[in-house]
Amino acid sequence: MPTVIFQLPDGTERKVTAASGTALMQAAVSNGVPGIVAECGGNASCATCHVYVDAAQSESAGPPNDVEDEMLDFTASERRPTSRLSCQLQLSDALDGLVVHVPEEQV
């Protein structure tokens, strides 16, 4: 099962393990990772599960899909080239050890 490291704005980090195929947002919410709000429950309607994928791994995580790309223009914290909505990012064994940064604000 892949492991993901969430780096929080206060400098601490949280390590979460979840089954392949789980959305990164779901892994965060199920494990109580603070700062992943996910108001819409994973439907790419609310833009409150924003994360920055660590620059070194951004390519393997892949680009945002179309619906996600639109929503990323409306996040509370600035959009960066590494921005993803965690509800649209599926975990896989290839992403084991993924590091993502949780932004300062989601709402």
Next chain:
Amino acid sequence: MSPLTTAAPGAPVVDLDLADLRRDPYPAYAELRRTAPLAWVPSVGRHLLTRYEDIVHAEKLPEVFSSREEGSLLLRTVGPNMLREDDPNHRRLRSAAEPPTRPRQVRDLWAASFERTAHELLDRIAGRGEADLIADFAEPLVAANLALVLGLRTASAEDIADWSRAMMAGNSNYADDPDIWLRAERATRAIEGAVAEAAETARREPDGSVISSMIHAAGPVELAEIQNNVKVIIGGGVNEPRDVFGVGAWALLNRPGVLDRVLADPASWKRVFEETARWVSPIGMYPRQLTQEYEIAGVTLPAGSRVALVIASGNRDEAVFERADEFDIDRPHRPHLAFGGGPHFCMGAWVARHEVSAIAWPLVFSRLKGLRLAEGATASDSDSAAGRMDGWVFRGLTSLNVTWQAA
């Protein structure tokens, strides 16, 4: 599973008077949060769930807290619709209807028309020096915007506003008043006719509207489904942005210092929007029905139990929001519950945010110079609750009388 119309064993029973709730529900909610965070309220016929964490928990478990509440007032008013469906049927309808309300579409397709309409409405009243900003501005603005986004080209803003009022009265008709049912039925028949006509046109000429989007959706959508979902959208689509506009304008006019800061920093209108929606949530509660036995807030609810998620109360929960009864645009960012959560997260959120915080408020405060509450209208927020704000299922200002220096 038939809904259970009695209290769950062990649930505290709390009598609340509906007229008191309409006047000001917040003291009752504070007491419930403190002493009975899940309570059976006979006059509502449901268990009220009032703490923030419990509401969020329930919203994230749609397979237990089902939207398919049998005998719900909304079902009676408009018929089967996506708000009272669970996935996958909810998702099929939501995906068909949602694209025109997404933020980029709002910006690219609708924003210019929203702004034009707002200017036209202000042109009409600017020379008068006084107005009721609810009846003369906010309601016609959001109704016209809604007609546009839905694709109801032949409906006037007045039609939309009347239909909305009639249906919303039905949706909150917990007292079962027959006249209210009759009015709601007349409105829904009229909407069905208007949607059928618009659907015919959109079938030939797609126009980016909600009706057009549903007609041309990948998954099949029946005309009756489009009609019923348009009814739901008209019901909420007028009230909610109108009420956020009214309450936010009221809050700022009562706080000139805050208003000055907002006018000096237009980016802060967004904060005003979110804080207003938290402070006085336009939708105060919505119902769920349990698909299985489940324990929440210390009570084991049997399958079939009816629960009202009281988001207006969650948004005043002191455990999450310090000095929760105060309007404070500088409070630490915490997500409020006004748009609901989970799969039913408000479809109109991006439309409402734009039309109210990017258009309606900035234009009203910049064009109407020296805007102030009309003589006698100035009052503390607690006094205002008695006279001007109304409702608990849906809550907002019934009027907002203001004056300004007419040019």
